Amino acid sequence: MSEKKVSTPLLDELEKGRWPSFVKEIKKESQRPAIKDLLGVLERSYTEHIGHWKHGGIVGVLGYGGGVIGRYSDLQEEFPAVASFHTMRINQPAGWFYTSDVLRKLCDIWDKRGSGLFNFHGSTGDIIFLGTTTDQLEPTFADLAAAGFDLGGSGSDMRTPSCCVGPARCEWACYDTLNACYDITQSFQDELHRPAFPYKYKFKFAGCPNDCVASVARADCSVIGTWKDDIQIDQAAVQAYSKDGVDIQKHVCDLCPTDCMSWDGSKLKIENSECVKCMHCINVMTKALKPGKERGATILIGSKAPIIGGALLSSVFVPFIEMQAPYSDLKELTEAIWDLWGEHGKNRERVGEFIQRIGLGNFLEQIGLEPIPEMITHPRSNPYIFFEEELGGDKGGAE
């Protein structure tokens, strides 16, 4: 192969500046023909203000329907080394912890099999192997399996679950997010690898209501840690914060959304029955306050980005659940949701959209959950109620 010289004056501009440069990263691997062509395609996009990748073409590894995203350049003749440049999603270890040894193993595989470029990590949480050819997919998969790794999700399947750092390094974790994430991932391997749903279904496990993995906005099933009993207070530590200049009245009590705290200059009182577990006071005084001891999670269902019917946040299904292995309650709920949505959901309809279409009340009835006021911000204000037979008519009226 002749030595190809790539001129990238526009991209070179992005090597300057203080923030880490993705162009520098790409160029670190530029001894590879695919990277030379990737730079060529990208410089063209910067010149023409348009992308040069095509989707389509089903590629993958034997027996799996997900985990590989087929990607082709639309400038195949000019840049043949990226004519096909597929993405592989590799299921990350829960909490994104690694040893240097395992990282080097992943590097060795990708050095041999692909572009030499990664995302650590993709938006859903997977390790992204960015760009390889069709013939390398199966060998990469075999190498990964030998190293103890497997593919993540893509398409209409359960997507790779992810979680926050949890009890590994956070005192606010109200359940073991890493264990829950690992358990659910392992329990639903078939659903992860073989797309059989109307559309994607994501799990995100956040240890507390700060929601460091944005589960309420980004997961069809958002499992957000919470507690039922009293916030743990160390009054001496509260006083120390006050002495250090924290204005406890102004910056803690006055910012409490339920106004359930008071401070008399020496003692912080919390009316815990009014607390909604927002985390603000705990965030401000990390040494003095902690979530209570009776810990678990709130399960919310249905969030998604705009495509197709508009963006949604997840909504409450179970106000409090004990999150103990083997997570039978969560699995039972999940299977009931999948059964209903799997049968009646339309193509590319997320579960949140499906719930809006058939109505939350009907959805709950179908999966066998009792409606409770914690599930809504307010009851309906419109009088267009679809009454069912048992309410009015024959069975209604006075006894």
Added chain:
Amino acid sequence: MMATAERTTDIGPPHYEKFLPPIIKKNYGKWAYHEILKPGVMVHVSESRDKVYTVRASTPRLVAIATIRSFADLADKYCGGHLRFTSRNNVEFLLTDESKIEPLKKELQTLGYPVGGMGNSISAIVHTQGWVHCHSAATDASGVVKSIMDELFPHFVEQKLPGKLRVAFACCLNMCGAVHCSDIAVLGVHTRAPKVNHEELPRVCEVPTTVASCPTGAIRPTTVGGKQSVEVIEEQCMYCGNCYTVCPSMQINNAKTDGISIWVGGKVSNARHEPMFSKLAVPYLPNNPPRWPEVVKAVANIVDVYAKNARKYERMGEWIERIGWPRFFKLAGIPFTKYHIDDFTHAGETYKRSAQIKH
């Protein structure tokens, strides 16, 4: 071909415990409190008084093998061969020896990976693939993010903002970066209806699936030159690109008219205010690589106005809710247009229906 019987499948990810540092294993679930010691450095103290120091550095998300190997080398040198990544693409080194913090910081900075992104700062921008690897991108992702963060850099390495400020970037409405609940969301937008390739469509797409993909019912079946195809009622199209993802013959990318919008005031945390969506601040700015100066200027302006006006602990959305949207537009000097007024499914809920107005 390898024999099918020999293939290992469905093993799932490796168990996380294999990769936890000894200090983490020992204190798993037994942490007592944490403190941010300085920008990008925090300490977690366990019930047994063990301490683990976290040093957080940014990465550009798109990283080379060489970079991961250099992180592995740093992990060997400073923390027994262990590291982790965060949900915002930062890398974290977990140390037990406090005296190693500064030397590690220096090495990271020399390699080009600045330390910061904790507390009331701007952490790394979560983002999508853009022109590097995506078919439906209305703009590049990495280039815009790099340009914005070069400008906002002081906010990553310092903690001088009133509250946390989370910036996210997505290169089209699919929002692989789920930017819709960020303090500032930068979003690539298409602004014209897709161009149907009638020659190709009958060969590569199913007409009913393509018709059904449209959330506004703007796509109808038609016949062109005796072949099955579809037509787009352009007034009904809001350029979501869902049809293009379903059918490659519905080209939505447009070099002349694709651009970038800016949204503000979203959050996912429950702290104080419940989670909120981001709302439209700037409907359209041009695609102007390699540095996107219009976008950088607009984002920096919003950060400045927030930094100057918000109260301590107030997130962008809480601040705007307190002062009201008319005042936000005035303070930020952003023109309000008809595009700011919602006209999708629940639009009516966003109209102001009271006489409570500041004059």
